[in-house]
Amino acid sequence: MGRVLSPERDLRFDGEDFRRIQALVYRHAGIALNDSKANMVYARLARRVRAHSLEDFGSYLSRLEGNSSDPEWEYFINALTTNLTAFFREAHHFDALAEHIGQHGDAQPYRVWCAAASTGEEPYSIAMTLLESRAAGSFEVLASDIDTHVLDTAALGVYPLERVSALPEAKLKRYFQRGTGDKSGLVRIKSELREAIRFCQINLIASNWPQIGLFHAIFCRNVMIYFDKPTQNRILTSLGRHLEPDGRLFLGHSENIQLQTDAFIPCGRTIYRMAGR
Numbered sequence: 001m002g003r004v005l006s007p008e009r010d011l012r013f014d015g016e017d018f019r020r021i022q023a024l025v026y027r028h029a030g031i032a033l034n035d036s037k038a039n040m041v042y043a044r045l046a047r048r049v050r051a052h053s054l055e056d057f058g059s060y061l062s063r064l065e066g067n068s069s070d071p072e073w074e075y076f077i078n079a080l081t082t083n084l085t086a087f088f089r090e091a092h093h094f095d096a097l098a099e100h101i102g103q104h105g106d107a108q109p110y111r112v113w114c115a116a117a118s119t120g121e122e123p124y125s126i127a128m129t130l131l132e133s134r135a136a137g138s139f140e141v142l143a144s145d146i147d148t149h150v151l152d153t154a155a156l157g158v159y160p161l162e163r164v165s166a167l168p169e170a171k172l173k174r175y176f177q178r179g180t181g182d183k184s185g186l187v188r189i190k191s192e193l194r195e196a197i198r199f200c201q202i203n204l205i206a207s208n209w210p211q212i213g214l215f216h217a218i219f220c221r222n223v224m225i226y227f228d229k230p231t232q233n234r235i236l237t238s239l240g241r242h243l244e245p246d247g248r249l250f251l252g253h254s255e256n257i258q259l260q261t262d263a264f265i266p267c268g269r270t271i272y273r274m275a276g277r
Contacts (some may be wrong), residue, residue, distance in 0.1 A: 001212060007077070009042060009046075011042075011046055011049050011054075011055060011056055011057060012056035012057065012058065013046075013056070013057045013223060014057075014206075015059055016058075016160050017043070017056075017057040017061060018035075018038050018041060018232070019126075020065075020259075021033070021041055021045070021057075021061065021080075024061070024064060024065070025076075025077070025080050027052075027079060028203075029081070029085065029146055029203065029205065029259065030203075030204065030205035030226075030227050030231045031080065031081075031091065031226045031227065032226065032227060032228045032231070041042045041080065041255070042057075044079040044080060045057070045060070045076070045079055045080070048060065048072070048075055048076065048079060051164055052072075057064060063074060066241065068096070072161045074148060077146060077147070078147045078148060078149045080151075081145075081146060081147040081150075082226070083118040083119060083147065083150050084118075084222070085121045085122055085218075086121055086163070087124065087125050087164060087166070087167055088125045089121070089122065089125075089162070089221075090169070090252070090253055090270075091267075092238045093219070093221075093250050093271065094125060094126070094129045095132075096248070096250075096268050096271055097112075097126065097129050097130075097217055097248070097250075100133075100216070100217060101129075101130065101133040101216075102133065103246075104199040104216060109138040109139050109140050110130065110138070110139040110140075110217075111139070111140045111141075111142070111213070111214070111215045111216055111217075111244075112126050112130065112139070112140070112141050112142070112215060112216065112218070113124055113141075113142045113143075113144070113212065113217075113218045113242065114137055114141065114142070114143045114144070114219045115144055115202070115204060115218060115219065115220040115223065115239070116144075116145055116219070116221065116222070116223045116260055116264045117143035117144055117145045117151060117154050117199065118145060118147075118150050118154070119150045119153045119154050120143070120150075120153060120154025120155070120157060120160075120189075120206050121159075121163070122143075122219060122221070123141055123143035123197050123199075124154075124157070124175075124189055124193055124197070126141055126219065126269060127141050127193050127196045128171065128175060128193065131192075131193070131195075131196070134195065135214065135229070139171045139196070140187075140198070141196055141197045141198070142197075142198050142200070142212060142215075143197050143198065143199050143200075144199070144200050144202035145200060145201065145202070146201065146202070146203045146204070148201055151199050151200075151201060154199055155194070155199045156188075157188055157189030157193070157194050158179075158186055158188045158189075159186065159187055159189075160187075160189070161174050161178075161185050161186065161187055162185060163187075164176060165189055166246065172187075174190075175189060175190055175192075175193050176188065176190065177189075177190055178188060204220075204223070204235050204238075205231060205234070205235065206226075209238065209242075212242065213242070214242055214243065214244045214247070215242055215243060215244060215247060216240055216244050216246075216247050216248070217247060217248045217249075217263045218242065218243060218247065218248070218249050218250065219240060219250045220235075220249065220250070221250055221251055221252040221255070222249060222252035222253075222254075222255070223252070223255075224236075224251065224252070224257070225233075225252065225254060225255060227263050229260065230259075232260065233260065236257065236260075236261055236264070238244075239265070240263055240264070240274050243273075243274055246273065247273065247274070248267070248268075248272070248273060249264060249269055249271070249272040249273070250270065250271055251270045251271075251272065252270065253269075253270055255270060256270070257272065262275060263275055
């Protein structure tokens, strides 16, 4: 890819810029961008280049490379993180979660980690499932993401009405408040559900994760597809360390790890448990 500049692209952006971006986002977030993503990268980062009144990507990247503590790193990573989610996406996983909860005693809280929380639809779906499955029991939900902007959205819990239109009316009444006036067309998660979830930033490729303990279920869905095989293996090993002996790992519909590792055994459709436990 040579120099890229057209009426639609007012900023200088060439193949070397893209290669630098590929290296930086891999080093800091583990994301492996293939060569077909050049247009997406330009579209997502151009606004950051303009925000600093720069005329080319090279100057922007030199700024990042020259200062590992620059606050701009957060915007850079956030811009290149894909966040596609929905309430009760891959619904069979929530049925399996409810079944697994039923096998758990009440001696300790049932703990779930949503490791790619995005804008919150998935952890809120988890919390709804827990509330409806353990009316008399306690539970904890940790929701994390590398993208701080989507975590802010998740914690706020405000969504356009069309994002919840497919949910049953009973769920809408129990868990959502409809906006009025200038908030018309929006809904907000009720405090009962918002307060059931702890949101925090976790970079899955970091060498040290926070002290988050063990979980009975970990949702890490549609994340592995953005990493190369060595990075996937490191993350899977780390996730295994945080699973209870009979814990469940939920992956995305296209993430089959059976040929990649023998550390996990399938126990459902893209659902796994640790081998030997």
